[in-house]
Amino acid sequence: MSGIIELRLDDLGERGIQEHVLRPRYGGTEGFGDDSALLAALSTPSELVATTDSCPTPVVVNFLGEPDLYHAGWLLATINLSDLAATGAEPLGLVAAYTLPKATTVREFERLLDGVDDCCVEHGTKIAGGDTRDGETVQLTATAIGRCAPGRRLRRSGACAGDRLLLVGSPGYLWAAALLAAGHATLPEAAREEVRRRACRPMAQLRAGQVMAATGLGQAAMDVSDGLFATVRALCETNGLGAAITGDYELDQPVAEVARQSGLHPFDLAETWGDWGLVIVTRAEDVDLAMKALQTEGIVAQEIGVLTADPRIVMGAGGRPWNGIAQERFSNSSWHGGDLADLITAVLGTPRS
Template sequence: MSGTPETLGDLGEQLIQERVLRPRYGGVDGFGDDSALLGVVTTPSELVATTDSCPVPVVNLLREPDLYHAGWLLATINLSDLAAAGAEPLGLLVSYTLPKTTTVREFERLLDGVDDCCAAHGTKVAGGDIRDGAVQLTATAIGRSAPGSRLRRSGAKAGDRLLLVGSAGYLWAAALLETGRATLPAEARAEIWDRACRPVAQLKAGRLLAGYARAAMDVSDGLFATVRTLCEANRLGAEVTGEFVLDEPVADVAAQSGLRPFDLAETWGDWGLVVVVRAGDVQVVEKTLRAEGVAVQEIGTLTEDTRITKGTAAWDGIAQERFSTNSWHGGELSTVLTEVLGR
């Protein structure tokens, strides 16, 4: 019908490649081949790889759905795992399963999101696959690190300090604003929305920390889940302060919503890192990261006692866990807000 948006089903695989993918990726070495070329490694390196799928972005529940946000998030999720390894990205391999009814414009928005996120992080899409079916977005990020420098979850000792790297709380501050729990001037509101839609993987921080961090992990399932996993990997416990300083607009949203700063800091969706460093290295690490414009603050200490506490009380915080009642990969926003913030 005249004026009806063209869909992927209208084009078919060959025309999708020729009309959509080739104009965008035709200059990538190996385009159209069965495998991707990630470049020539001229210095001794260890290769690092990670793969992850993308859930429905929370921002798509807050406003109209836009596959751009899913594309950006898909790239961020995978690049963040490289950041936690202290690795430099070499490229991203993508796999898209999409319904035949997906319009060409929607598909292009997905590609724009992935490409823009890759460009912002100094990397690119090196290859991938597309097929028809129920929506499933997956990527594999490949990176490299200097021999012996890759960060892992294990390697920490009692007395080491926990640092949270990155600015926390933007995603759920956006949710509170969009659902009327708080209000801000237009400029501040736009800043929070933009940060929520385009989270940043802490690749620079990960590489800078390679000489200092004893262990590291990205905050993908909530701060509590991250600290708990690091404790389990090292057979230690943790004393978390429960104190946290948020960026000014996020702190304003928290105050209006009756939340403490830590309530937003312990959420997921901002893709920070938790890193473990020696007590004597805290100041130099903080100075190094802040000089590069990276937010960082100390949040606790690892202990011989395997309990995890916040202040003097046991801490059992927010944690997404797949294949459990705490798993969330899309749903009603009101339910998610209640699960995450008790609001």
């Protein structure tokens, strides 16, 4: 491999890529080279679930200053596994489709594959197959397939007025890293590097979804892919409900310090997108049990509000309308990259310099 990493993909051609890049990496995978991938032989009754998502240019590329495809590979796996997390599924595997310019080097392609593979390993799954083709621009798509116990699959529906909303995960790392890169805050080197690492390697909340599904404590769930407001709004619309959000959130210490230095309220970072948290709906009487079940697994979660019969979505003691962050495709809020300062302003407003 060391002799070909500086070559371009069009130096190798499709057969060369297969033999010199993919076979050394995936040749031991059952069914490698076949037209279809073997995910798993199911020995117990299961409900199969599948999701397909394409990967945008990772925000971290804008403030790392290097177009490393590793980050895109990691994100491609995470965004698909996060959708499985919202169902409570166990992942069986991913199949990925890569469209890459012919001028892509083998080294760049390897970095992309490293990102996907490393993320899969961290989540206890693997790439089972896929497709590679040439095109004018980078386009990355994957399909994740998982299984749920019959009757235990979490959905967006199933919530009632009075149910509580739990935000699972540690939000704010992505945009804290952006604020640090833009000079709005400073941290000691170790803390800064931890924020950067968490921003570059977001984790899907698979175990949280599985616990809530297996225990029956989760009534509904959805991952936070387009901002917390968009997630809560979608859950409300699906169930014909509204929500009263507290507006209070305790961030992890380094993220909280970045918020403080930037003149932002902790909830300003908690409601952002890019950290792939999970919102789980649980009955009011089950909140303590749900929190204990998650904490036993080492999973961070906080109660953020209650679903209401009133269809409005409000925040705080005064019940003011909540019009939070909502990245929406095919709209003016759809993110397509850009200058870091403009991105921060679009997502967080104007932080204190």
